[in-house]
Amino acid sequence: MKSGAGNTRALCGAALLLSVLTAPAALAVPSFARQTGMACEACHTVYPELTHFGRVFKANGYVLANLKQVRDVTAKKEQLLELAQTPPLSIMVQASYTQLSTALPDLSSGAPGVAQNGTAGFPQQLSLFYAGKIAPHFGAFAQLTYANDSGTISMDNVDLRFADTAILPGDRSLIYGLTLNNNPTVQDLWNSTPAFGFPYASSNAAVSPLAGTEIDGTLGQDVAGLTGYLFWNESLYAEVGLYRSAKQGATNSLTGAAGPLDGTISNVIQGVAPYWRVAYEHNWERHSIELGLYGADVKLLPGASPAPTALRGPFNRFKDVAEDIQYQYISDDHQITVAGTRIHENLSLDASFASMASANPTDSLTTTRLWTTYYYRRKIGGTLGYFSTTGSSDAGLYAPTAPGDPGVITSANGSPDTRGWIAEVNYLPWLNTKLSAQYISYNKFNGGSSNYDGVGRNASDNNAWYLLVWFAY
Amino acid sequence: MCMIDKHREYSVPPRRSRMLAVASLLVLGVGALGWARADAPDLATQAFAQRLAIGVCGTCHGPHGNSGQPKFPRLAGQNGNYLVAQLKNFRGQTRGDPDAIGYMWGMAAELDDPTIEALAKYYSSQQPLPGRTGDPALAARGREIYEHGIESEGVPACSSCHGADGHGVADFPRLASQRSQYILKQLASFQSNMRNVAVMHGVAQNLRLNEMQAVATYLEGQP
Numbered sequence: 001m002k003s004g005a006g007n008t009r010a011l012c013g014a015a016l017l018l019s020v021l022t023a024p025a026a027l028a029v030p031s032f033a034r035q036t037g038m039a040c041e042a043c044h045t046v047y048p049e050l051t052h053f054g055r056v057f058k059a060n061g062y063v064l065a066n067l068k069q070v071r072d073v074t075a076k077k078e079q080l081l082e083l084a085q086t087p088p089l090s091i092m093v094q095a096s097y098t099q100l101s102t103a104l105p106d107l108s109s110g111a112p113g114v115a116q117n118g119t120a121g122f123p124q125q126l127s128l129f130y131a132g133k134i135a136p137h138f139g140a141f142a143q144l145t146y147a148n149d150s151g152t153i154s155m156d157n158v159d160l161r162f163a164d165t166a167i168l169p170g171d172r173s174l175i176y177g178l179t180l181n182n183n184p185t186v187q188d189l190w191n192s193t194p195a196f197g198f199p200y201a202s203s204n205a206a207v208s209p210l211a212g213t214e215i216d217g218t219l220g221q222d223v224a225g226l227t228g229y230l231f232w233n234e235s236l237y238a239e240v241g242l243y244r245s246a247k248q249g250a251t252n253s254l255t256g257a258a259g260p261l262d263g264t265i266s267n268v269i270q271g272v273a274p275y276w277r278v279a280y281e282h283n284w285e286r287h288s289i290e291l292g293l294y295g296a297d298v299k300l301l302p303g304a305s306p307a308p309t310a311l312r313g314p315f316n317r318f319k320d321v322a323e324d325i326q327y328q329y330i331s332d333d334h335q336i337t338v339a340g341t342r343i344h345e346n347l348s349l350d351a352s353f354a355s356m357a358s359a360n361p362t363d364s365l366t367t368t369r370l371w372t373t374y375y376y377r378r379k380i381g382g383t384l385g386y387f388s389t390t391g392s393s394d395a396g397l398y399a400p401t402a403p404g405d406p407g408v409i410t411s412a413n414g415s416p417d418t419r420g421w422i423a424e425v426n427y428l429p430w431l432n433t434k435l436s437a438q439y440i441s442y443n444k445f446n447g448g449s450s451n452y453d454g455v456g457r458n459a460s461d462n463n464a465w466y467l468l469v470w471f472a473y
Numbered sequence: 474m475c476m477i478d479k480h481r482e483y484s485v486p487p488r489r490s491r492m493l494a495v496a497s498l499l500v501l502g503v504g505a506l507g508w509a510r511a512d513a514p515d516l517a518t519q520a521f522a523q524r525l526a527i528g529v530c531g532t533c534h535g536p537h538g539n540s541g542q543p544k545f546p547r548l549a550g551q552n553g554n555y556l557v558a559q560l561k562n563f564r565g566q567t568r569g570d571p572d573a574i575g576y577m578w579g580m581a582a583e584l585d586d587p588t589i590e591a592l593a594k595y596y597s598s599q600q601p602l603p604g605r606t607g608d609p610a611l612a613a614r615g616r617e618i619y620e621h622g623i624e625s626e627g628v629p630a631c632s633s634c635h636g637a638d639g640h641g642v643a644d645f646p647r648l649a650s651q652r653s654q655y656i657l658k659q660l661a662s663f664q665s666n667m668r669n670v671a672v673m674h675g676v677a678q679n680l681r682l683n684e685m686q687a688v689a690t691y692l693e694g695q696p
Contacts, residue, residue: 036579037580037582038575038580039574039576041575042575052532053532053533065583066579066582067582068583165524167528171537173527285541286543286544331544332544
């Protein structure tokens with residue numbers, strides 16, 4: 001878990017990471033199909049992975065609509081209103097079962113013991129979507145989620161878009177737009193970037209490693225960003241924008257109101273954080289390939305982590321630069337995808353180092369993910385993925401197990417290094433229903449393969465089976 | 474630069490556009506041409522349809538109707554009457570091959586007649602690009618079937634309706650340079666009656682898969 005202060009990572013890392021890594025992958029939602037009158041396969045290989053048509057639909061602001069509209073116009077034919085007669089609402093459910101290779105310690109009493117192994121999530125998650133057109137050139141993908149770990153309903157991924165298309169000389173199209181969203185890369189068009197990257201669903205009852213970069217979901221649902229983008233000839237894409245903290249459930253300690261944010265709040269962006277993205281996609285016959293770069297520069301004021309501190313003075317800076325690639329082969333019978341990303345982050349930890357929350361004034365962190373997916377007739381298929389995070393050892397950020405503590409979410413050597421594999425098999429009896437069996441295997445976890453936490457837990461103890469029923473209507 | 478709004482009011486253009494349209498028709502003297510029927514699209518609708526074709530339809534069919542993806546048919550140079558009929562079939566949900574259901578029933582659902590006419594006019598006036606030439610032996614077999622049919626199986630010559638050059642005749646569609654995968658799937662759909670066209674069902678009912686592949690390969694390679 002990335003935080004402005006190192007010991008926040010150590011103390012709260014696992015819990016927060018769980019929420020990050022299991023941040024529900026937004027997905028294909030049937031309201032898009034209802035709105036366009038088109039089958040899922042137009043926009044997806046298998047949800048949530050987008051086809052070229054799906055990427056263009058998203059870039060155009062989710063507004064392509066083939067339903068009868070309730071309209072209002074002025075005498076000059078200016079459009080005042082276009083409302084679909086059916087609102088673009090969808091419901092999504094994920095029910096799951098997680099089995100760890102080795103049960104976790106049970107902290108409920110002082111006596112040694114282990115927690116029950118085998119966790120049913122019913123539901124793990126339930127979401128309500130507004131996904132579709134709001135007005136001409138204005139659409140939304142907005143998700144409200146109940147999750148069983150928090151037991152509450154909260155705002156999930158949101159992507160509000162204005163977009164239009166210009167026809168340039170030579171009959172080249174230029175899609176231009178603005179997106180207001182709450183998770184950097186949730187607005188991205190390719191599935192190689194974090195928000196919609198593999199794994200598309202993860203257990204929230206498994207153990208996750210400590211380290212993650214800012215752009216890799218850490219800021220999700222914690223920020224508001226406005227970015228502008230251009231998509232030329234459905235091939236060359238460029239986007240820039242700014243993000244600012246938009247905390248959910250945070251209140252000003254003086255007034256009890258929703259703001260302004262003060263030193264009782266953790267990890268507040270100083271000013272705004274720039275985000276940028278360039279990508280090029282080439283399509284030929286049944287193939288498409290995309291190559292891209294993206295990044296962000298985030299300055300976080302520690303605030304309440306580790307102890308309430310005024311939102312001024314030194315901050316921690318995270319400069320993320322990432323590459324991504326996605327190849328797709330799509331025919332009626334076979335759908336093949338190879339995709340991946342590598343995120344490199346430079347950390348300047350002025351605030352954490354000053355408070356001794358990090359051991360080093362500067363660190364680095366690199367996350368790599370690469371996966372390949374095959375489906376037969378969008379019915380049965382699977383994904384094999386590799387993941388790796390490496391970086392500077394920092395006993396402040398990735399703290400060792402304190403005497404008497406159970407370990408598990410600690411690092412004996414202060415290293416964030418984690419790597420492993422994910423294998424997943426999926427069966428879709430219908431295009432909006434997915435049955436998955438996923439296995440995650442760790443070769444290294446928080447810096448070690450064996451006894452990584454110093455109290456006897458091995459990386460492979462965190463291997464986990466994850467069975468999932470995932471459908472949307 | 475032109476903006477696209479698929480659902481704007483295009484059937485009743487502003488007064489100025491209508492005047493321009495009338496004036497243009499008079500000046501150009503196109504009233505006697507086939508497209509100047511009572512339901513022919515006005516200039517504003519034509520311009521709208523062009524933007525629609527490039528900005529929306531073009532994602533699958535290519536901006537000028539020369540689809541780069543084998544799944545989606547080439548529309549450039551296609552017979553206008555045929556395009557009108559197909560778009561109306563999609564809109565009316567009377568064409569039932571799988572991709573028609575999955576893609577075009579939705580896309581055509583809200584198209585009005587003038588826009589359909591204008592889209593057909595746009596695509597029929599585009600220059601078709603050459604298709605890919607496939608296996609020579611297969612194409613030769615396809616040419617034989619296309620030009621002479623298969624008498625023993627009761628398969629008539631395709632050229633008798635679609636023209637010796639495959640460019641289409643009257644309401645029969647152009648097939649030359651068409652995507653072979655698309656032709657193959659259509660022949661299979663005619664055979665199974667998913668695409669319910671009596672004439673083509675009669676033609677295709679006795680065709681074997683390799684014969685369909687041969688015809689499709691031959692046609693994609695034709696200019």
